[in-house]
Amino acid sequence: MTTKYQRVLLKLSGEQLAGKYDSGIDTDLMGWIADEAKKVADQGIQLVIMVGGGNFARGAQIAGHGIRRVTADQMGMLATMMNALALTDVFEHHGIRTRCLSSVFAEQVAEPFVHRLANKHLEKGRVVIVAGGIGRPYLTTDTAAVSLALELDCEVVMKATKVDGVYTKDPAKFDDAVKLTEVSFQQALEDGAIKIMDKAAMGLAMEHEMPVVIFDAMQENNILRVVQGKPVGTTIK
Ligand code: UDP
Numbered sequence: 001m002t003t004k005y006q007r008v009l010l011k012l013s014g015e016q017l018a019g020k021y022d023s024g025i026d027t028d029l030m031g032w033i034a035d036e037a038k039k040v041a042d043q044g045i046q047l048v049i050m051v052g053g054g055n056f057a058r059g060a061q062i063a064g065h066g067i068r069r070v071t072a073d074q075m076g077m078l079a080t081m082m083n084a085l086a087l088t089d090v091f092e093h094h095g096i097r098t099r100c101l102s103s104v105f106a107e108q109v110a111e112p113f114v115h116r117l118a119n120k121h122l123e124k125g126r127v128v129i130v131a132g133g134i135g136r137p138y139l140t141t142d143t144a145a146v147s148l149a150l151e152l153d154c155e156v157v158m159k160a161t162k163v164d165g166v167y168t169k170d171p172a173k174f175d176d177a178v179k180l181t182e183v184s185f186q187q188a189l190e191d192g193a194i195k196i197m198d199k200a201a202m203g204l205a206m207e208h209e210m211p212v213v214i215f216d217a218m219q220e221n222n223i224l225r226v227v228q229g230k231p232v233g234t235t236i237k
Helices: 014-018 027-041 069-093 115-123 141-151 185-190 199-207 222-227
Strands: 007-012 046-051 098-102 127-131 156-160 212-215 234-236
Touching (some): 007 027, 007 222, 027 046, 027 222, 046 115, 069 127, 115 127, 141 199, 185 199, 212 222
Parallel strands (some): 007 156, 046 127
Antiparallel strands (some): 212 234
């Protein structure tokens, strides 16, 4: 089967990993994602996954009342670590060779994120799940996802969202919202109605011409379809 991409980055938010719960992790849903990811890995596609942490902690929300922003972001990064560890185990349980690499120093729980090590795992056909974003505060995992995709020569950032792409207006509020199949970086940055990814992430993607696909990963075969270059979601390029 032909695929459009050979090495891809999938960004999963913490909110998605909470699935049917308000917070924490939904292991059934993680298992479902694992089976979807397996379809991609079985095609020989190299898969990097950046996980968010919003189901446990987000720096911007925690900061204040005595907690410094840097500390709050460190808490956020540790939240991503919990998701990454759980996802790694669930992936392995579903028969996918997987490694969890951490951008924060945590040798007792995960291998350190080292460029060459990540490459080696990917070349050996292992899925690489990255914890801790890129390990620095004042960033989100969206920005970290774009940065990591650039660092690892991924051909596309696949950002899984609740909606199945970019719309002209919020589809939950407006019946006449129209889905766009393609959007330019400029449009995504300038149009106030498009709030699908933070501006820092979008700016970095634009500067380095890294395409971003916004799509609903919770639909069966959608992750595989994006990799195959089939029309899914919205491509920002
Ligand atoms: N974070 C950070 N540096 C990074 C990535 C993440 O400081 O490189 C922190 C930040 O506080 C962020 C939190 O980790 O709010 C969790 O990530 P994010 O909010 O992106 O998770 P998501 O919304 O995708 O679940």
